[in-house]
Amino acid sequence: MGNPKAFMSIDRKEAGYRPVDERVCDFSEVEQTLNIEDRKLQASRCMDCGVPFCHWACPLGNKQPEWQDLAYKGKWLQSYKVLTSTNDFPEFTGRICPAPCEKSCVLKLHEQPVTIRENEAAVAERVFIEGLINPIIPKQRTGKKIAVIGSGPAGLACANRLNRKGHTVTVFEKDETIGGLLRLGIPDFKLHKSVVDRRIDLMKTEGVEFKTSVNIGVDITTKEILKEYDAVCVAIGAGVPRDLKVPGRESKGVYFALEFLQQQNRVIAGVQIPDAERINAKGKHVLVIGGGDTGSDCVGTSVRQKAEKITQIEIMPKPPVGSNPETPWPLYPMVLKTSSSHMEGCERRWNLDTLRFLSENGQVTGVEVEEVEWTKDENGRMNLKRTGKVETIKADLVFLSMGFVHPLYEGLLQELGVELNERKNVAVDGSHQTSVNKVFASGDAALGASLVVRAIASGRDTAESIDEFLKA
CATH class of the missing domain: 1.10.1060.10 (Alpha-helical ferredoxin)
Structure with a gap:
């Protein structure tokens, strides 16, 4: 040192x-x-x-x-x-x-x-x-072709590693731009898209091919993919958001968080959104249901759209501030996290369960919530107890930010015939291989919704497994 x-x-x-x-x-x-x-x-x-x-x-x-x-x-x-x-x-x-x-x-x-x-x-x-990065272009190609389905962090990491090993890699993306969650899910105020563009441009120079607006199983059949490519990596993420099926859910003004965030990212990128479809928080009372990072992103985006008032609620209790004896060092501390978005103006509340959405003429006007209490049993499991204390939170716009449950199955996974695990994620073995020969799964599609850093790690490791498979 x-x-x-x-x-x-x-x-x-x-x-x-x-x-x-x-x-x-x-x-x-x-x-x-x-x-x-x-x-x-x-x-x-x-x-x-x-x-x-x-x-x-x-x-x-x-x-x-x-x-x-x-x-x-x-x-x-x-x-x-x-x-x-x-x-x-x-x-x-x-x-x-x-x-x-x-x-x-x-x-x-x-x-x-x-x-x-x-x-x-x-x-x-x-x-x-400083211009120190030079493209790493393989001196020799192996002749093996790999299809990576999905261009989020797992798919990009897998493609990057396989390309540098000399394989010919094509990345398919159902959206109009490359990047997946990095591109459309994370706000620019946390990750500017020029940073994503810079990396994609480098990967293109190094030989990775990207194809956008391609829905595998619809635009291209899985039979064609399996026939043309020597290996396939499914990196489609966990695209099904957890819903809140309570009375009034169909009210106008209630959206999944990602609907809001994706639209705003597209607007910043110059996409024209019809006024009738625009989700705009300006002058409105916004309620974010869910206390995680995506909910925080909704808060920051609503602030920038000039919302009148923003409230974020969470069904779980408020985490300890500073340190938590239940998660001592070196474990990841389960403590209160205050993001830059929270600092910009947001009321945060805990121990609130959503009972129903209130509306007038089909438009949401408020959310009825009930206070809850949490206790632990002898096995350490959390048990919910209702207090009976009910109140209404005014809301003209509601964002559901309660995580994701499993991948979107439309067409692709059914046609591939891969087995799913008990959590409805793609079932894989220790080498990320699925039940279908030469088909691998990576990132949230296999692990369930998690961190970008875990997705990159999964993509990297999946690339190693595919490379070993191709050498066998």
Whole structure:
């Protein structure tokens, strides 16, 4: 290590966010950046501890001590190479990952973990800005063809790895643009789409072929796909949102979160949406049902659309603030998370169950909720108890943000004939192979809805399995 005592003399310093009154007026990224010298100092704080719990906690197994030491020494390209040996897209995870590595950093014991996520983004940006990245084009092709169905983080990671092994890869996407969740699900204020475009352009230069607006099973039959390609990777995500089937659900103004977020991303990209189909929070009372990251994205988007009032509710109890004895270090702490969107203006409430949607002339006007209490039984299972305390929350616009349950099955999975597990995800073995020969599944389609970083890891590992399959 260049400075083995830096963690003792240098405090954690975050880049922070742009001022609220400035950032709520646009959809540009809210997070700021540190200057190069400050960033080097932050990287120097990695103490190269004997047991790197950050490495253990990272789904990708990133080698934090190695690449951060190189960043501290200003060896940006070498740092990037170490980082991308495990993580294909550090420019994505450096922006949107919840950083389980930081939660398991030894310095987290003193609430001063290394700024690993920000350092990761800085390394990726530095090599792109300085023009240090050259396309990696295979010198020789294997003659094997692979179809990757779905262009989200899992599909892109799988395609990237297989292409660099010399296979010919075609990525099929049902939407009009490449990127999946990265493109249409995550707001620009967290991940600007120019960052996605930059990576896609690089992959194209390296030889990956992308085909958009192609619905496999409809536009191209699965028989044609299986005949033409030597292997197929299903990376279609978990596209079925969890619904809330209570009275009044059919009311106008009640949407799934992703309907809202996808439309706004398309609007920013220049797509013309008819006024009658536009979901606009301007001047409205917005209620977000669900307390996770996607719900937070709905809050931030509603703020930028100038909503009158925004409320976010969650059926579960409010998490502890700061630390939680039930999830001690080095486990990921289940504590209250306050996002940049929450800081922009939002009332947050917990222990509320939705009973019904109220409406006038078919338009939602409010949501009736009941307070609940939670207790644990002797087995540690949470049990819900109703209190009978009912109230109505005014709402002109409601977004359901309660997660996703399983992949969309329309056409594709039925035609492929792959087996599903008890959770209705694609059943795979240890090598990500499905019940159908030469068909593999990756990311949320197999794992269930999870983190982008887990999807990238799954895509990477699936590529290894496909490569071994093709060599057999």
